[in-house]
Amino acid sequence: MLVTVGASEANAAIVDALCRPGDRVVVMEPGYRQVWGLALNRGCEVVAFELDAERGWAPDLEQLRRVATPGTRLIYVCNPNNPTGYILTEEEMAEIVGIAEDCGAWLVADEVYRGSERLTDRETPSFVGMTDRVIGVGSLSKSYGLSGLRIGWAVCRHPELAHLWRRHEYFAIATGRLDNHLAECALRASTRERLFERNRTCVRRGYELFSSWLEGQDGRLTALAPMASALAFVRYECDLPSVEVGDLFRRKASVLVAPGVFFGREGWFRINIGMDTGYLSQALDALSPVVAELR
Template sequence: MTFQKFELENWQSDYEQTVRFNLADSTVDPVTVADLIEGGKDVERIMSVPLYYPEVNGERGLRGLIAGLYDGIGSDDVLVTVGASEANAAIVDALCEPGDRVVVMEPGYRQVWGLALNRGCDVAAFELDAERGWAPDLEQLRRVATPGTRIIYVCNPNNPTGYILTEEEMAEIVRIAEDCGAWIVADEVYRGSERLTERETPSFVGMTDRVIGVGSLSKSYGLSGLRIGWAVCTHPELADLWRRHEYVAIATGRLDNHLAECALRASTRERLFDRNRTCVRRGYELFSSWMQRQDGRLTALAPMASALAFVRYDSDLPSVEVGDLFRRKASVLVAPGVFFGREGWFRINIGMDTGYLSQALDALSPVVAELPNALQR
């Protein structure tokens, strides 16, 4: 079996240090330690953390705070992982056997897609439809979620489109999962980055029995450098993830656990979400006024959440070639759409410092203008 590499992450590791402007990732302007901690008490606590291994499944205090983000979850139902990445990897390894059907959203973050292929699973997709504002094709989901399907992986809010499922759509996904006996793996790392509302996107956790919620401090909290994520689940299968965690990481960082506790304190969490939504909203305004100056060569639907814009370009060039052009000619790194399962699109980050974003977009404009000449549709 050939190894399916993680194309998006590989693209970023190869090039993100070589460009002037990196718009290929999916976080907002990072929070500093000074931004995170609040006052002398925090400083004292952080300075006195013994740098020994933390509890293998995550420090109890942190697990308690994570549990508090969900209905019906206790601190023993939480496994703290090295980002949501480790949680997703442990889930696929623990739940899937070769030949199992795994269904993913497309376009989507293709970690579970690639992990499932590497596990020898039979991977199918259901589409988010650009013609309907990125609403999911749930009839297609019903068709591909055949009896015995092991996992339905949903990313809500979605990466790369920023689409937020309606409560009716969530309920229908739950019905489909229950009918075919699948686990819902709910990757909810963009909850808290809503652009149009202050209301946090609801979780799938608690909506049905067989659900694993995946979260992270990387995106809506602006703390990707902490490398703290989690899986929550009320079933014994959580221990199967924990057994994988012991092999892969033993534990997350103890200092990271303590800083994560600061981030999840109610007042700090609210402050970080406000900051995140400000970055997302400011970035979107800048991005949409730049789009209006591109003479219709690019189109995009407004993201409901996340610091991401998924952009359609007017050329038949493959998205990796478009990404290469942007990188070589403008020194701007974007993420090619094919890495999310959609040719003809690219994803950019709009959540960084607005000065940086506006310089990067200005650098892109002349290369965008050349695109239709490269190959007409």
């Protein structure tokens, strides 16, 4: 295990260590696009496989098999997924591992939302250990709710982890001593469970409020219920680009959302619903008249 300055440093070290210009990198979309951007900046060929909204955001594994051609360097997945909240089934996980092994790719699993499950108290299984060439990335920022500590990690049983370590020493030297101490406290079994319980409570209360609000938007907005995460990925019924919709919400409602195009899916936006319900209620109430204007 390598402890990093947040999951963002772990992802940066992984792409820098494993990828070279011209390498093929396959990413899950819609998805968190940090690895996508890092790989593009590295000069890689980046292609996507889709999560299918018509099938409840299940992955198109036939598409993954087609785009993960022999020699593919890296496959990136986010599970539970940001922004959709979809959790891969264990059968889907096994098939993704098999595809990575067949094409010789490294599998990078962004697992920062493990522990934020909405429908169960069972923690989402990890990809770590399912094959030698898998790197699991985690963080205290999301399900632990401790983003200010800036502690993340990369877990891998392959000797290649040493190359990440060298980059960590070059990028950051070390994580903060106080951050490390508080992270140790948070990761103790009893504390960890309390933090996850807190997170799941916020997720469940927030989604209940959000889903009730969504029903009152006269079909202008639709969303599939997330299985995990403090997020909802929302489809809107108008022709405006998602960046313009996000800017409209910011200017007229003072509410920030993330445009769907930044996750590889136009016509959608991501909203955080895992906050204090009073605060969330104010934001949703402010959004309603602006949503009514969408044409």
